[in-house]
Amino acid sequence: SRVTTQDQLEYEYIVVGSGAGGGPLACRLAMAGHKTLLIEAGNDQNGNINITVPGYQAVVTNDPKLRWDIFVNHYQDQTRARRDPKFSYEVAPYKYYVGPDPPFGATPLGILYPRAGTLGGCVTHNALILITPHASDWDGIATITGDNSWAATNMDQYLDKSVMGVQPDPTISALTGLAGTLLVDPNSRLNPNRDSTQGFFQIPLIMKDGARKAVRDFIAATVKGGYNLTVRENCHVTNITFDTSGSKPKATGVNFLDGKYLYRASPLSGDQGTPGSATASKEVLISGGAFNTPQLLKLSGIGPFAELKSFDIPVIADLPGVGLNMQDRYEIPVNVKHGTDFNVLNGCTFDGKPDDACLTKWENNPYFLAQRGAYATNGLAGAMAVHSNYASTTDIDLFIFGGPVDFTGYFPDWNDASLADHKHFSWYTLKAHTRNTAGTVQLRSADPLDTPIINFNYFDTGTTAGGADTLDLNAMIQAVNTSREALRKYADYAILGGDAFVEEEPGPDVQSNEDIGQYIKDRAWGHHASCTAAIGADGDPNAVLDSQFRVRGVQGLRVVDASVFPRIPGVFIQAPIFMVSEKAADVILNGETT
């Protein structure tokens, strides 16, 4: 019966979400001897080749068994939003049309933002790139909060704990001549000026012996190790429960729905699930990611008063900052097409078809990274770190990746399009330290299985104070010009073994800075959404968390995931989230508790 179930589900800690933030945290709590429940909406994809082969980092984002299709708005103005050829429509349940001139009756959705509902979260489908954040990212949190445990010098210890095996991308050795010209390690801690060092780098990947190995494997090993960790997969948390009898509401546990693929972002959804609940005698820790954490807080009565009231959700704590302050990077490509295929990709179908010779090679050489071939990489050959003319600090603010793909951002079936032939090469830019803090996550309805409404409010529709939007745009324009310059040099040396090429994106017609700027505004994308339940100073009305991850206005509740950052950190985001996860475990186990 329901009562028996409830009686059985008593834990010290409940962690909701098993990704970069929640996974390591739950493991550390259990390893310290605490009875811990880790709840995950998705399930364990152990044995699914799509998650283990690094070369399948595109196809895995399209795997219905783990993917969550979230559609977002870069601009709320629909005319402007539809200038992006990636703008998508629904023509039948989970069947999409991409681009202008949709069929009659198609429902506009926006821009696809891939997410993973699976054990290990987005770390189980991401591109494996592990770049550590800049010292200024941590020092900034220390300055905002006055909590010096956030200083970069102190945060270093969590990097040591969290890095579970990082190797340089061996594509490089397969591409003749380039290896010797690269600064090997963009994470080097031997270089005191690492954060401001420009140049060409190899790309560090979080994997072991050429296979993805990360949070999912850490969780599995912790369970296997006999620690007191229970993983409840196929379980969607619908709200946090509170004891409101005292002066401050105290989180006591969660309500959930058991069932496979319940969230409507999953193309396999349809079931309603079976209700249940669990209690936490110590704390509830929310790690649902930058979109789901604010959604879950709001569904639980923690958020902006007026929004909660409009959905008849009883208010537990009026925190206006929940779902505000969302940030991301801007990304943009320069893509060229060669006359002939890149030899290094010969035999690679990138989808596990029976004739996928590259998969055979990967499978037959399990112990020798160098012999596993193209699939032991994420397909990207190298990166340029650049300090643009528009950076606010001495830190590099552009990371420009190159590889033999045709990548123009995310849209339904982007994986097929990006690897349809082996003739394309793409340099694509990530803008770090973006200044736009105007993104929002709002409830669509009070139904926990609905996705929220997500507005990024790009460029001039977002933060404009101090010319923020123009500075970010100008840095991106510089990145396009730098990528074109790199392509001209690579043509001179034929260094990657390619022959003559023509530029397809942005294309020969897009030359003036004004035209490049318009191209960027129309087509930029991001995939490091963050900062939606941010740590902030005491007295800041928009601060959702204090410096110890505690949700303000309540007891026994913390957030630990991409949502916690006041400003988007570093160049890539999983390393900072791993570090935050380790710090949270340390604070909970050794610090003050609520």
Ligand SMILES: Cc1cc2nc3c(=O)[nH]c(=O)nc-3n(C[C@H](O)[C@H](O)[C@H](O)COP(=O)(O)OP(=O)(O)OC[C@H]3O[C@@H](n4cnc5c(N)ncnc54)[C@H](O)[C@@H]3O)c2cc1C
């Ligand atoms: C295509 C792609 C490629 C990427 N590549 C890289 C990369 O190469 N390097 C890098 O640094 N970053 C990369 N990222 C970003 C990085 O993977 C994510 O930012 C990071 O995993 C976020 O961690 P998180 O803990 O905040 O959330 P997630 O990792 O998203 O984990 C959240 C988990 O919570 C679960 N959950 C949510 N709501 C509920 C609920 N109500 N009940 C139960 N469970 C719930 C979800 O199922 C999910 O498993 C990439 C992202 C994408 C989309």
